Amino acid sequence: MPLLVANIPWTGPEADPTDALQRRLGLSPATSLQFELVKRSVDGRRRPPLWLANYRVDLDDPALEARILRKPPHGVRAYGSRDHERFDKVDPAAPSRPRWPAGVRPIVVGAGPAGLFAALRLGEAGAPAILIERGGPVEERHHAVRKYWRHAELDADTNVVFGEGGAGAFSDGKIYTRRRDGELGWIFRRLVDFGADPTILEEGWAHLGTDRIRAILPQLRARIIELGVEVRFHAALQSLLVEGGRCVGVRLSTGEELRGGPVIVATGHSARDVWEAMLAAGASAEQRPIHIGARIEHPQQVIDQARYGSPRGELPPASYRLTSHPRPRLGGGDAARAAHTFCMCPGGTVVGASNHPGRVVVNGMSYSKRAAWWANSAVIVEVHPGDYPGTDPLAGARYQDEIERRAFAAGGGDFKAPGQRVSDLLAGKGSVDVPRNSYTLGVTPADLREVLPAPLINGLIEAIRHFDRQIPGFAGPEGLLIAPETRTTAPLRFDRDERLESPSLPGLMPVGEGAGYAGGIVSAALDGDRAARSIIDRLSALAAPA
Ligand SMILES: Cc1cc2nc3c(=O)[nH]c(=O)nc-3n(C[C@H](O)[C@H](O)[C@H](O)COP(=O)(O)OP(=O)(O)OC[C@H]3O[C@@H](n4cnc5c(N)ncnc54)[C@H](O)[C@@H]3O)c2cc1C
Known part of the structure; x- marks a missing residue:
């Protein structure tokens, strides 16, 4: 039975991992083996971070494989049937081809x-x-x-x-x-x-x-x-x-x-x-609950430094995925709403994503090389059906639409988006200027309290304070919020x-x-x-x- 050998340092497509695989399996350099790379990912928790790879390994000697599996070294196990489906590029059985009667035309x-x-x-x-x-x-x-x-x-x-x-x-x-x-x-x-x-x-x-x-x-x-x-x-x-x-x-x-x-x-x-x-x-x-908030943009190097502890060198631009679940305040008072980052785009840009005239909607994108100077992500706060202006299934869409109209007005037209420095939001004041940013339609300095309802602003503030403890610089002066991110999912099912x-x-x-x-x-x-x-x-x- 083949073996799955996990977390071998990966140094590039040309490098030969045979030595590392032999060492992990406790084999002599003379033992021949065949390997195939099945998965690779960056381990950003290490300092410095490292590319790691998993390999499928076949040994010529089945008795040797069986001996290894009796007491497998760390990160080694049998390559099972699920691994076969997952990595060996075999399709599940296709549905049978029925005869399509004349009236059936999907x-x-x-x-x-x-x-x-x-x-x-x-x-x-x-x-x-x-x-x-x-x-x-x-x-x-x-x-x-x-x-x-x-x-x-x-x-x-x-x-x-x-x-x-x-x-x-x-x-x-x-x-x-x-x-x-x-x-x-x-x-x-x-x-x-x-x-x-x-x-x-x-x-x-x-x-x-x-x-x-x-x-x-x-x-x-x-x-x-x-x-x-x-x-x-x-x-x-x-x-x-x-x-x-x-x-x-x-x-x-x-x-x-x-x-x-x-x-x-x-x-x-x-x-x-x-x-x-x-x-x-x-x-x-x-109706269905949704999440709404804003895109936050930083120079990519701020995120790289926080994640990798050093400039990233050959590694991919660093990313993050963060959540905030504030506790109720001491002495009573509701907790701020839960929030999380969503659709993080390392080396990407913030883009206009409206399909309706008179509405501003923002989102994030990147090209395959992720080479842009910025990193962005949505920071979105939970919205409950109780927030919607009605009990009908379309009330959530009206809630989104109202925010998008307000954003259009606050941006000043032509799909310019309202933006606020993160430090200004935390200080409770509107922005009078904004840092250089990637949004091509233009960002108008604004106070996002005029765009997003108060519970969402409170959730954003709590979340950003919390995220700054995990990513130093997240709430720093170079951080910019561009709003609104309303189309995270459908407000009805x-x-x-x-x-x-x-x-x-x-x-x-x-x-x-x-x-x-x-x-x-x-x-x-x-x-x-x-x-x-x-x-x-x-x-x-x-x-x-x-
Ligand atoms: C800027 C941006 C970045 C995103 N980044 C990511 C990402 O990195 N990863 C990820 O997983 N997801 C991402 N998403 C979300 C992802 O694109 C959606 O979840 C996904 O496309 C939903 O697929 P869908 O087929 O259900 O609907 P859609 O992709 O929305 O497709 C619906 C289609 O229906 C068509 N249509 C609408 N009305 C009609 C009509 N009346 N008649 C005929 N056709 C109609 C539309 O033109 C459209 O082509 C991103 C979305 C945006 C906007």
């Missing part, structure tokens, strides 16, 4: 990660599916986003969150999951097939970067079309067609009707008009049954982040895949002999 709405991977899975199963997307293809999107970031000209349908690739396209492309087995492995391997760097299969903290995502999407699209799926851009769902209490298709904003089903709606957390259309058609949903269908509107499958079932590129892709497999499995079961 409609996938939205070409974000959820919709794209649903369409890919359906295509691989031979489905005569159609994928509709309100925005343009990624090549066109690139120009539209540049116009917005450089000249504040927003296209409401093709922008940072809408268009091929969805909200994930102009992102950091973090795909941080510890696992690479099962369906997750299928997604990662498809990304590599379409052009992602193969190191994402072994990197614990893998990320793609906006430039790489832009190159992957056309290849993914070409494959989906090659599999027989019709792909239509600039085709926006306006309403759902309902007959006899069942969703039987969609009406586009042009008035054209597309009949078919099931209808997978994967339109993300910014398509508030689609939520309205789904609710109007009879899909049930409930559509009900689904075990088939992922709406119980109140059969034929509709609410999927991905906008439906309340995902929070990131990979989890959205996974949810899209699950929806597609549910359709395929149901059809296969119908066709199976009794």
